[in-house]
Amino acid sequence: MQNLLLTGIAGFIGAATAEKLLEQGHHVIGVDNLNDYYPIELKEFRLNRLLKNTNFTFYRADIENETEIGEIFTRHRFQAVLNLAARAGVRGSLLKPQEYFRTNSLGLINVLEAMRKHKTGKLVLASTSSLYAGEKSPFAETQSSDTPFSPYAASKKSAETLAYTYHHLYGIDVSVLRYFTVYGPAGRPDMAPFRFIEWMLGEKPMKLFGDGNQSRDFTYIDDVVHGTILGLKDLGYEMINIGCGKNPLSINDLLHLLEKLTGKKAKVQSGPEMLADMRETRADISKAQRILGWKPEISPAEGFQQTVQWHRENRDWLPAIASASERI
Numbered sequence: 001m002q003n004l005l006l007t008g009i010a011g012f013i014g015a016a017t018a019e020k021l022l023e024q025g026h027h028v029i030g031v032d033n034l035n036d037y038y039p040i041e042l043k044e045f046r047l048n049r050l051l052k053n054t055n056f057t058f059y060r061a062d063i064e065n066e067t068e069i070g071e072i073f074t075r076h077r078f079q080a081v082l083n084l085a086a087r088a089g090v091r092g093s094l095l096k097p098q099e100y101f102r103t104n105s106l107g108l109i110n111v112l113e114a115m116r117k118h119k120t121g122k123l124v125l126a127s128t129s130s131l132y133a134g135e136k137s138p139f140a141e142t143q144s145s146d147t148p149f150s151p152y153a154a155s156k157k158s159a160e161t162l163a164y165t166y167h168h169l170y171g172i173d174v175s176v177l178r179y180f181t182v183y184g185p186a187g188r189p190d191m192a193p194f195r196f197i198e199w200m201l202g203e204k205p206m207k208l209f210g211d212g213n214q215s216r217d218f219t220y221i222d223d224v225v226h227g228t229i230l231g232l233k234d235l236g237y238e239m240i241n242i243g244c245g246k247n248p249l250s251i252n253d254l255l256h257l258l259e260k261l262t263g264k265k266a267k268v269q270s271g272p273e274m275l276a277d278m279r280e281t282r283a284d285i286s287k288a289q290r291i292l293g294w295k296p297e298i299s300p301a302e303g304f305q306q307t308v309q310w311h312r313e314n315r316d317w318l319p320a321i322a323s324a325s326e327r328i
């Protein structure tokens with residue numbers, strides 16, 4: 001049983017990971033600033049589930065605030081930190097690039113400094129497939145990540161390199177996990193899976209960027225949680241892809257799958273392609289298999305069925321979350 005700090009606890013991946021860690025008997029100390037990038041009701045929904053567990057402690061705190069983070073490290077002794085707090089999302093980063101760097105890079109320095117001072121030896125850092133922009137897929141960790149297409153990706157590149165510096169200087173063991181388009185129940189309302197399902201169930205027009213032939217390596221949340229927890233292993237400093245690794249789904253394929261699962265017809269409105277968007281993402285997951293013993297178990301057909309089911313069960317409040325998120 002370990003004492004673990006998880007930042008971004010009210011977020012999609014953070015909350016799901018914490019739920020599993022608590023189930024395994026660990027103590028989880030969660031930090032989140034509950035910002036309003038997307039509706040806070042969804043973050044509170046996830047948080048309320050965690051608060052039922054007596055091994056869980058929550059701090060509403062900001063990783064950009066060195067004092068707040070320092071105090072939490074003074075109150076608890078951690079065996080490891082999972083830094084999932086971030087400004088996430090490619091489109092949002094074009095509008096507020098400074099915010100992305102403040103949280104994703106400067107915020108991480110506060111976490112790393114607290115780890116150094118309190119001798120916390122292990123960091124799991126959330127990173128992204130967006131770093132492979134311009135590379136040929138399937139993406140392997142040995143490929144270049146030097147041409148990010150968005151401030152979001154650039155801020156994650158900076159986070160990865162900062163973590164390396166602290167590994168080199170102070171021996172902090174780091175697992176950098178490059179996630180590939182994560183989806184599932186209680187997902188992010190700024191991402192295509194959540195939006196598309198809500199638009200379809202609500203019989204609303206579907207706003208698409210580009211022709212729908214761009215494709216993503218959609219990865220189910222339970223598989224991502226499993227990979228994240230395996231990432232707690234001591235590795236030195238490693239970057240590891242956490243992606244489905246099968247044939248990626250195009251946006252048009254996803255629409256067809258969702259039409260089947262919801263029984264509704266998509267009313268597509270195509271808009272211009274986004275320059276910050278990648279054409280295709282697909283993970284080479286042989287490294288994750290080799291060093292973590294991880295491989296995804298859930299097919300898109302099964303994962304999207306579970307996700308649609310969750311949206312159906314929460315019709316009383318999700319449409320409001322979806323419309324409030326359309327501005328993102």
Ligand SMILES: NC(=O)c1ccc[n+]([C@@H]2O[C@H](COP(=O)([O-])OP(=O)(O)OC[C@H]3O[C@@H](n4cnc5c(N)ncnc54)[C@H](O)[C@@H]3O)[C@@H](O)[C@H]2O)c1
Pocket residue numbers: 007008009010011012013014031032033034035043061062063064083084085086087088089103107126127128129178179180181182183188
């Ligand atoms: N969801 C994906 O497909 C995906 C893909 C690649 C990488 N990632 C990365 O995985 C991590 C988790 O992503 P997610 O999808 O759960 O996003 P999310 O937005 O749902 O979760 C991030 C959480 O961090 C919190 N947060 C943001 N800034 C903070 C700050 N300054 N201090 C404290 N808390 C703060 C937010 O309130 C939010 O609850 C992020 O680092 C993201 O960049 C996600």
